[in-house]
Amino acid sequence: MDAPLLKERERATFNVTELIHLLNGSEEETKRRKELESWLYNNPVFRQDDRYQISREEVYERGLQKTRELVNLCRRKNIKFDSLDFARLNISTLEELPFFLHVIMFIPTIRGQGTEEQKRKWLPLAEDLKILGTYAQTELGHGTFLRGLETKATYDVSSREFIVNSPTITSMKWWPGGLGKTCNYAVIAAQLYTKGKCYGIHMFIVQLRSLEDHKPLPGVTIGDIGNKYGFHTVDNGFLRLDNVRIPYENMLMRYAKACDYIPPVNPKINYGTMTSIRVDLVKDASVILAAASTIAIRYSAVRHQTEIRPGEEPPVLDYITQQFKLFPQIATAIAFHFAGDYMHRIYDKVQSEIFDGHLSAITELHGISAGLKAFTTDTSIAGVEICRRACGGHGYSNASGFQRFYENWLGSATYEGENTVMYLQAARYLFKCYDNPKEAPETMSYLRYPQNKMEWNVKSADDVSNYATLITAFEQRALSKISSTAKKLKNLTHYGMNRNDAWNAASVDILHSIKAHCHYFIVKNYMQSLNHLKMSSPLRQVMTAVALLYANYGIDEHAGDFLESGFMNGKQINLVRAKILQLLKEIRVNAVAIVDSFDFDDRFLRSALGAYDGNVYNRLFKWAKLSPLNKTEVHSSYKYLRRILQSKL
Ligand SMILES: CCC/C=C/C(=O)SCCNC(=O)CCNC(=O)[C@H](O)C(C)(C)COP(=O)([O-])OP(=O)([O-])OC[C@H]1O[C@@H](n2cnc3c(N)ncnc32)[C@H](O)[C@@H]1OP(=O)([O-])[O-]
Numbered sequence: 001m002d003a004p005l006l007k008e009r010e011r012a013t014f015n016v017t018e019l020i021h022l023l024n025g026s027e028e029e030t031k032r033r034k035e036l037e038s039w040l041y042n043n044p045v046f047r048q049d050d051r052y053q054i055s056r057e058e059v060y061e062r063g064l065q066k067t068r069e070l071v072n073l074c075r076r077k078n079i080k081f082d083s084l085d086f087a088r089l090n091i092s093t094l095e096e097l098p099f100f101l102h103v104i105m106f107i108p109t110i111r112g113q114g115t116e117e118q119k120r121k122w123l124p125l126a127e128d129l130k131i132l133g134t135y136a137q138t139e140l141g142h143g144t145f146l147r148g149l150e151t152k153a154t155y156d157v158s159s160r161e162f163i164v165n166s167p168t169i170t171s172m173k174w175w176p177g178g179l180g181k182t183c184n185y186a187v188i189a190a191q192l193y194t195k196g197k198c199y200g201i202h203m204f205i206v207q208l209r210s211l212e213d214h215k216p217l218p219g220v221t222i223g224d225i226g227n228k229y230g231f232h233t234v235d236n237g238f239l240r241l242d243n244v245r246i247p248y249e250n251m252l253m254r255y256a257k258a259c260d261y262i263p264p265v266n267p268k269i270n271y272g273t274m275t276s277i278r279v280d281l282v283k284d285a286s287v288i289l290a291a292a293s294t295i296a297i298r299y300s301a302v303r304h305q306t307e308i309r310p311g312e313e314p315p316v317l318d319y320i321t322q323q324f325k326l327f328p329q330i331a332t333a334i335a336f337h338f339a340g341d342y343m344h345r346i347y348d349k350v351q352s353e354i355f356d357g358h359l360s361a362i363t364e365l366h367g368i369s370a371g372l373k374a375f376t377t378d379t380s381i382a383g384v385e386i387c388r389r390a391c392g393g394h395g396y397s398n399a400s401g402f403q404r405f406y407e408n409w410l411g412s413a414t415y416e417g418e419n420t421v422m423y424l425q426a427a428r429y430l431f432k433c434y435d436n437p438k439e440a441p442e443t444m445s446y447l448r449y450p451q452n453k454m455e456w457n458v459k460s461a462d463d464v465s466n467y468a469t470l471i472t473a474f475e476q477r478a479l480s481k482i483s484s485t486a487k488k489l490k491n492l493t494h495y496g497m498n499r500n501d502a503w504n505a506a507s508v509d510i511l512h513s514i515k516a517h518c519h520y521f522i523v524k525n526y527m528q529s530l531n532h533l534k535m536s537s538p539l540r541q542v543m544t545a546v547a548l549l550y551a552n553y554g555i556d557e558h559a560g561d562f563l564e565s566g567f568m569n570g571k572q573i574n575l576v577r578a579k580i581l582q583l584l585k586e587i588r589v590n591a592v593a594i595v596d597s598f599d600f601d602d603r604f605l606r607s608a609l610g611a612y613d614g615n616v617y618n619r620l621f622k623w624a625k626l627s628p629l630n631k632t633e634v635h636s637s638y639k640y641l642r643r644i645l646q647s648k649l
């Protein structure tokens, strides 16, 4: 163990194990998580030492090898794909595998949108991996605007078949994970045509490849879309269907029927699988940011640089600016952890309501999940980059471990709904509730009795240590943004603009409003969660400091908004800033212990900078020695150099 980290750990004022169990839910949950991880990490197939030294083809092949191992593990340990255990394994691989879309979207779409008969037919095949499917919705021409998708499924009454067709180049399916080379089936989103009329987007199960030799079936043009920023293990694909015929029974018909068309009670029920993934992404944002913070904090405790006082070269974690970069990332990771818990609770509640036939709650779920998906992925992507830069030059090396998950995580701002679009969807619901406060759900309860308070009750730094005071500040900021934007919208329509153009004209303000609302929700949920949890008093003291930092940092970060609301004044912002400095000092002593409580296995972080033992420099040197350029003392391409050096060009 490197001495600096040992010293940091000895100074901690709370019990790390207590926080580990609190974040995992209980001691039993921690034990189970570790057991699952050890099954995975003790398998050499999941090692990644030469990850950046191999070609894309090899990366993909290894992805399939890992898939086989993971499936094998699940079979041996009787782990079902829809279980919490599988979700944990999924996160622990820290790499999207080529068959994940099968598990997270193909099976859930059949389960959510298939009739009982369809589920009886398809689920055993899919769950036993007799077929492998993906979720093929996005097209070359449209991803966001689902009503604009061009793929057609036309019902042929005489043969009782649908003819599925991609009529144009822009109608080609583009992006679905596992589509290019792995999957032999897909749920395809297509415009349903029956008796000459279009009834909008519905889901169809289409076989794409032979179950005998995996060759594409007649009428199917399919392949990989090429290299991307990340997701190298995954064969995101393209697909063109040339009048492919599928049986009538392959349209997922739990909510709608074809031939004599019967529409679903709520047409957006077809979008349910996307909502479920958006819910999961909130928790994933917490995990990614917690991992990045762990690397950056441990490294900052080991890395010594320059001097504060002459003759003493401190760990860079002693620089207040370093703390100001990194401690808010720890706080944000914890805030998103509790937001993720909230999202799973509300998702389960709405699912049981849907099961009982009540579809109205999906609108609220969509509003909340779309907003929080955008807010948490946006913030965590930015946070990972802050952590990477906080590691100086070594943060730029692949040995830091940042790139591997950052490159995949960047995509989360786009997949499952591009973030601006998701914010605007969430805002649509927010402004409806503002106009009709009686309909506002619990998460927007402040809209039911909007009170524009005159003045923030803060006179000293102690006042910004009060949860209720801080929550009120975020509530007032959101209210001020929402009410001024609502006024703007009203004015625009009053002077003749139609509602859609007015919405576009005011959309920058709308974006600020929904972000302010999401921020308010996260702060409130964080503080309420802490209030409800049992913990020892030393741990409570630490958790309180971190939560207060999250809120005060948020005020400082958006001071313009808070001042503009008229609720806060410049003196109070200064008190907030003073409080932040006080909190950084308080958290400093526990920073390493807090990230230890995130409890990432070294084999998960795969970082020379962030390993538990802090043995940074030896690991970096070991990493460098593995570079393929170092296989020989003189590289074979010296032949060119020699000619340059000898002027024999
Ligand atoms: C590992 C990575 C894997 C990645 C996989 C993927 O990316 S897969 C691909 C992921 N792709 C994407 O994520 C694509 C993103 N695009 C979309 O999700 C949609 O096209 C849209 C929501 C932007 C608009 O859709 P549209 O033009 O059909 O909608 P509209 O304008 O006609 O009506 C809006 C109304 O619908 C409501 N409503 C909407 N969604 C839901 C819902 N889920 N639930 C409930 N309700 C919902 C909304 O509240 C509003 O209600 P209002 O106010 O009228 O009462």
Ligand SMILES: Cc1cc2nc3c(=O)[nH]c(=O)nc-3n(C[C@H](O)[C@H](O)[C@H](O)COP(=O)(O)OP(=O)(O)OC[C@H]3O[C@@H](n4cnc5c(N)ncnc54)[C@H](O)[C@@H]3O)c2cc1C
Pocket (backbone or CB within 6 Å): 101, 135, 136, 137, 138, 141, 142, 143, 144, 145, 174, 175, 176, 177, 231, 236, 411, 414, 415, 416, 417, 418, 419, 420, 421, 424
């Ligand atoms: C890694 C990855 C994996 C993916 N996996 C899958 C998959 O498995 N299955 C699948 O079907 N798809 C998948 N996708 C596709 C993904 O869901 C879409 O790319 C995403 O929904 C965004 O749609 P788009 O590409 O059409 O973006 P666009 O909508 O074209 O976005 C371009 C710009 O236009 C803006 N914009 C668009 N509409 C509006 C609006 N109404 N108001 C304001 N601004 C707007 C956006 O904010 C953005 O700045 C994946 C994508 C990625 C990156």
